[in-house]
Amino acid sequence: MDKGYEKERFEMLGIKVSVAKRFRKFSKKLSKSQSMTLLLMLDFFEENGISPNENIGPNMQTLESKIKKRIDAVIAIIKDIEKHHDKPTTAMLQSLFMEFEPKEKKLLLEKEPQKNKVQFEEKRNSDNQL
Structure with missing residues (x-):
């Protein structure tokens, strides 16, 4: 039975045989009873404001x-x-x-002393005295 409609009685509608057969096939496709199929169709048309003639x-x-x-x-x-x-x-x-970015200052880098090179040399006299 249809949920919520168990206590309602059935009513006869005058429908042509070809239309009734077609409607029964459509109801079986939806896996619903004929009453519920017709109710779904009516709800669809009313909710969407669509006329079946359109x-x-x-x-x-x-x-x-x-x-x-x-x-x-x-x-x-x-x-x-x-x-x-x-x-x-x-x-x-x-x-x-851009205005507040500090200007880049050039860094003064100290050159590393090279190996095998003397940093300080003694001053020599012309007399070769130490």
């Missing part, structure tokens, strides 16, 4: 085009924010940091 194709296409337009609008807003807010702010911050 073709869903154009509705889906218009919905898709509306979504694409909104996405394009969001992209345009983000690009505008980047252009007018982020880039100028970033440029100002970079210019501030």
Whole structure:
């Protein structure tokens, strides 16, 4: 039985034989009872505001085009924010940091003494005296 509808009684509907056969096949595909299948169909049409007389194709296409337009609008807003807010702010911050960067000073490095070379030499007289 259908959950929540066990105590309800059945009602007869006047349906053509070909339509009833088709509906029974559809119910078996969904693995639902005929009552629950019909209830699901009614809920679907009511929730989505779709009439069975309308073709869903154009509705889906218009919905898709509306979504694409909104996405394009969001992209345009983000690009505008980047252009007018982020880039100028970033440029100002970079210019501030450039002003306060210390200038690089050249370091005075002491040359290492070479091996086998005498750093200090004695001064020799012309008389060869030590």
